[in-house]
Amino acid sequence: MSNIVKFFVAANEGAVDALAGGPNSSFRALSFGNFDAEEALLDWEAHLTGVSFESLVDRDFPEIIAEGDEGASVFLLSDALVNSLAVASDSEVRELALWWVGEKSVDGFEIELPVASVILQSLVDLTREELQPGTHVYCWTS
Structure with a gap:
């Protein structure tokens, strides 16, 4: 489980530099906490693209x-x-948030629907508003 999860947009060099303490103030970063970010990325991609988690x-x-x-x-x-x-x-x-809440509940991890919705909608907004040529979306966890 990650205590701190930050999503941000950067060029690859900026992403590597973020390792030490997270994305710096020059990046617009979304900060959340207390969920397994790596597993969430797998869950979301599997659900949205139809490729199995495994x-x-x-x-x-x-x-x-x-x-x-x-x-x-x-x-x-x-x-x-x-x-x-x-x-x-x-x-x-909304459907992804509902699915994610249900999926995590089965695994014994409770996440509230409003929290899941905010995380996902904020990430959607970040991808739409900040992504530029030569940049990618990253997730920093600690």
Whole structure:
């Protein structure tokens, strides 16, 4: 479980530099906490793209850009996930949030629907508003 989860948009160099303490103030970062970010990225991609969770794991998704000795990591969100989020309608975001809450509940992890909705809608907004040529969406965890 990640204590702090931050999503941000950057060029690859900026993503690697974020490992030490998270994205700096020059990045618009979304901050959340207390969920397994790596597993969430797998869950969301599997649900949105129809590729199985296990298949994504076998293909080493999400890609780890940097890992620190203290437990911090930076993950690259795949183009498939980012593109799916960027074109998701409000109803698709709500449906994903409902599905994610149910999926985590089965695993014994309770996440409230309003929290799941805010996380996902904020990430959708970030992909639509901040993504520029030469940049990618990343997730920093600690």
